[in-house]
Amino acid sequence: MLQMKGISKVYRADVVQTSALRDFNLTVDEGEFVAVTGPSGSGKTTFLNIAGLLEAFDAGSYLLDGQDVSRLGDDARSRIRNEKIGFIFQGFNLIADLNVFDNVDVPLRYRGFRAAERAQRIQRALELVGLASRGKHLPSQLSGGQQQRVAIARALAGEPRFLLADEPTGNLDSVMARQVMELLEEINGRGTTIIMVTHDPELARRARRNVHMLDGQVTDFTEFEAAIRVRETRAAAGA
Amino acid sequence: MEIRPILSALLRNRTGPLLVALQVAITLAVLCNAAFIVQQRLAKMDRPSGYDEDNLVTLQVINFGRLPKEAGLAAIAADLGALRAMPGVVAASATASLPMSNAGFGWGFQRTADANDPTNTSASLMLADQYGLEAFGLQLESGRWFTPEEIGTAADFAEFGATLPATVVISRALADQLFPDGKALGATVYDSSTRAPATVIGIVERAQGYFVNNPGVERSAFYPVVIASGESLYYVIRTRPGERAAVQREVESALLAVDPRRILRDVRSFGEIRATAYQNDRAMTITLLTVIALLVAVTVLGVFGLMSFNVNRRRKQIGTRRALGARRSDVVRHFLLEGWIVTTAGAVIGVALAVGLSVWLVSTFDLPKLDWRYLPVGVLALWIVGQLAAYGPARRAAGIEPATATRSV
Structure with missing residues (x-):
């Protein structure tokens, strides 16, 4: 489904160079639910951007759904993003001036579906996230959890092969975060591959597989687990 | 076409678009009537006199x-x-x-x-x-x-x-x-x-x-x-x-x-006589053309400013659209369409204003009634001007990277 080999990405600003990914290797199979964790600055977002074809990389190879995407032009990358990838952002990234229905409609319009089909897909996606009755609402009229569910509906409406979620519960309280996670698990249960970037170990545990990143590379996850246990033990002792 | 969602988004932030639309409307009203008057003055100045003007010299003799x-x-x-x-x-x-x-x-x-x-x-x-x-x-x-x-x-x-x-x-x-x-x-x-x-x-x-x-x-x-x-x-x-x-x-x-033993004065070509005869018409023509140019320039700036503001305000949104599959051309089209909607709204009001202005000019200054063909030509001209003004910001919007969607600032 997703195969990255030896990916590197360097950001250059004037004389400063920052290596965000270094010889990054990751394979994700179809139907997996992978959580990518790591501290701030470890390269999680860069990985997500490259995985989602939001930005280019400097070296390595990347096969997405069996297709080498490293040399694709901008239009072809846009098409793949539109057809195969669904995005869920930490800040929801809903368009404030559009109602729920029109927000979910955004990627479908770029897909070129006819109005009737778009309406059908939007309805289905909103039903899946439990917001079928809120089509006319503006994002500002919804709670954070509801907004994220709208974003999930938007990501799902085009029936993508996999979802990329960037801290999907980062802006939600624990109750809403649990609801969103349950929804993602349900979506994964239906066969959609999910890669979720998070720094929340609790959420990461709910994924089927965890990948820990440090300094732009995948590290041994057992070290991460051990670190979490140490932190939890200290916390319990402190309490 | 994305007209409906763009229109509803514009209506939710209506002050800027409304002001620019009014600017377009005023420009169209003045443009049509002024262009009509200019065309009439030009036609008047261009009338043949019947004299061999290129080869005539005239002068006045004043005897003592x-x-x-x-x-x-x-x-x-x-x-x-x-x-x-x-x-x-x-x-x-x-x-x-x-x-x-x-x-x-x-x-x-x-x-x-x-x-x-x-x-x-x-x-x-x-x-x-x-x-x-x-x-x-x-x-x-x-x-x-x-x-x-x-x-x-x-x-x-x-x-x-x-x-x-x-x-x-x-x-x-x-x-x-x-x-x-x-x-x-x-x-x-x-x-x-x-x-x-x-x-x-x-x-x-x-x-x-x-x-x-x-x-x-x-x-x-x-x-x-x-x-x-x-x-x-x-x-x-x-x-x-x-x-x-x-x-x-x-x-x-x-x-x-x-x-x-006499005074000879005003040794002139017929071209000079013609120029003197039509100097008021020429002055009026130049004045009206200047007004048209200024109004069009202000309208261009208005549309350009509105579009630039919208692009800057919506960088994250544009990045999100790109992340969701919008091509650069889709983004350009989006903003051109937005500019077109604002211009068209202004044009609709402007047509009514142009007709009203014409009625007032006819009744007040006894001018000929505005030729209706100036209205579609004026609308077309403002559409073109509006699209040209929106094109720069639209191109800039298309240059926003899709990765902007995941950036926190």
């Missing part, structure tokens, strides 16, 4: 004191002889005032001697000798010009008024006005104040009268008379093509050689 009739006639004959002898001169003639000069006689003609004849028509009355046709470069459409025997003389205007000539040459416009049946040549026309008759012996194709702002400027008549007193004496000199400037330079010397 009034000349006796015989002396006056002799002086005029001597002057015309000297002028005709100048190299490059084709013909020269004396007249009492110059066409298109905004000074001259308005005269009434009618088909009968009846005091209440409804055919009474005003015209510019010009006086000419037997050389007038050639000197002015007029095109004789039918009939003939005056013979030397027909040229009358008058000591002054009082004598002229008391002894009007029996023949007249009229312009086609006057002939059509007096004789819609087309039978002007050979007909008798009457001076509307003294009811003196005159036979129409010739019709010239065109000879504009004195007052270019008068709707009847095309109606003119020539009487075969030379006024001897020199009260109002002009010479019209026609040159061979290309020799006008040289004749214009030398004409004063030639005439002063005949008699230095």
